[in-house]
Amino acid sequence: MSPRRSYDQYCSAARALDAVGDRWTLLIVRELLAGPRRYTDLHADLPGVSTDVLASRLKDMERDGLATRRRLPPPGAAYVYELTRRGGELLPVLQALGKWxxxxxxxxxxxxxxxxxxxxxxxxxxLAGEEAEDAAGSGGAGLVEVRLDEGDFHLYVGAEDGPVYGEGPAPGEPDARLVLDADTCTAVAQGELSLLDAVRAGRIEVAGDSPLAKALREA
Known part of the structure; x- marks a missing residue:
């Protein structure tokens, strides 16, 4: 394994970029925020990355204590990569970068x-924004299933440990189910439309009887 390149600057931002500033590293973190992933799954969901670069970045992340590799028990018996606690602490960094x-x-x-x-x-x-948190109050945490024409995924709102989202339908009955289209998702992602405004405008359908679902519908 080649030695990690460094900016050789006594600055915390520079040190952080020593670890995560290489191309693809933060996008690998984005994928691993969904929980353990096989190499083949990571490669499929990171279109454009070469196999050599992906393997190199994963090794770097293991070396730097951001991710670990382990073998699943039978019948899976496949190797998966997952974030360490320190790797998971990059969530607010990715969220801030996405907001920017x-x-x-x-x-x-x-x-x-x-x-x-x-x-x-x-x-x-x-869902974690100030307006949404004010609306949901103590009922703001929970499992949320999201349905799009492009596919389903689920969110662990308020999760302090483990995955923050996952692909496919929610495992078990979700606290709330959101049905929307990609245009609405894009408007929220671009900051043009808040999630609650999309609910109020009827662009997001909210189903469920939990405090979280009721708070979103009644906000």
Whole structure:
């Protein structure tokens, strides 16, 4: 394994970029925020990354204590990568970067890949926003299933440990189910529309009887 490159600057921002500033590293973190992932799954959901670069970044992340690799018990018996606690602490960094980049999103280009679960972090920002938190109060945490034409995913709102989202329908009965289209998701991701305003405008259908679902409908 090659030695990690460094800016050789006695600055915490520079030290952080020593660990996560390489191309693809933060996007790998984005994928691993969904929980343990196989190498093949990571490669499929990171279109454009070469196998050599992905393998190299994962090794770097293991070395730097951001991710670990382990073998699943039978019958799976596959190797998976997952974030360490320190790797999971990059969630607010990614959220801040996503918020800063809202104005950069613009129109989707013909060459732009899209995965439904890439909307997970913008929707989590919406659900964790001040207005949404005020509306939901103590009922603001829970499991939320999101249904899009492009695919389903689920969110762990208020999660302090473990995955913050996952692909596919929620495991078990969700506290709330959101049904919306990609245009609405894009408007929320671009900062043009708040999640609660989308609910009020009828662009997001909210189902469920939990305090969280009721708070979203009644906000």
């Amino acid at each position: 980049g809202e104005g950069e999103l613009g129109e989707r280009r013909p060459t732009d890949a899209l995965r439904a679960h890439w909307f997970a972090l913008p929707l989590l920002r919406g």
